[in-house]
């Protein structure tokens with residue numbers, strides 16, 4: 540059962556024609572107790588593609604995509620694909636590039652919805668960005684094993700809802716039915732859970748959850764002008780982009796600046812962080828939660844903490 544706020548949200552949902560409208564409504568909401576995020580899979584702009592039915596894991600839908608289908612590769616043109624941190628990790632490794640090289644060659648910067656935080660989007664072909672994805676081939680997706688999360692979800696979208704005071708995030712799926720996609724006419728029936736497993740989504744959600752949390756939290760604070768009424772400044776936005784997209788630079792930031800003099804990281808964790816990129820991303824999310832929202836995700840070293848308290852007292856005249 541949901542909380543009171545989630546119930547309100549449920550009621551509002553039933554009155555909306557489609558989930559995208561619901562997203563806009565949610566993002567305009569001044570209720571700061573509910574954090575929401577929609578990660579959809581809408582590729583084009585042909586009408587109202589979202590089926591406003593929430594799907595749970597055991598719910599079934601008919602869909603199949605294969606090379607003999609009339610619309611083969613149509614969805615890989617002009618697609619709006621936000622790359623999650625794990626997408627960038629997987630794709631840059633795929634091309635044996637650093638994250639910085641990958642970002643420069645294949646992405647464009649963008650701001651993510653109401654969170655107003657910088658993200659990278661896949662750069663589509665053509666001057667108007669309506670051309671083919673750089674990874675599209677006649678045989679389909681040339682990076683299939685490392686394809687982005689959005690391409691894995693398709694034709695599902697995911698809506699995450701979380702009450703601010705609670706740790707649990709409720710995810711709901713919904714179906715995106717774009718008119719050009721003939722896959723919905725196919726007879727193959729599968730549950731949402733089976734589709735998710737086939738698409739390897741668990742790893743992406745596990746690694747990206749901290750990033751999704753940050754986007755949800757920031758969007759929810761926006762109604763108050765930012766965390767505790769203060770906008771996130773440009774420098775912090777740049778830090779967010781660096782830490783969530785460029786693992787090599789973030790590793791240098793951790794190991795070659797005063798980071799380890801500031802935060803308590805034990806020896807075992809440090810050894811893992813030197814080589815494990817996904818673990819480093821988790822540290823990046825914890826660090827960002829701590830500097831954006833004062834969350835106790837990282838412990839400051841005692842001396843640094845005492846220095847910060849002394850400085851605060853000096854600046855504010857507090858006893």
Ligand code: SF4
Pocket residue numbers: 614615616618672673674675676679680681682683686687690
């Ligand atoms: S990454 Fe692959 S599946 Fe995704 S839009 Fe590009 S070609 Fe299509």
Ligand code: SF4
Pocket residue numbers: 603604605608610611612613614615693719720721722723
């Ligand atoms: S069936 Fe849908 S997902 Fe598959 S190629 Fe056609 S448009 Fe793309």
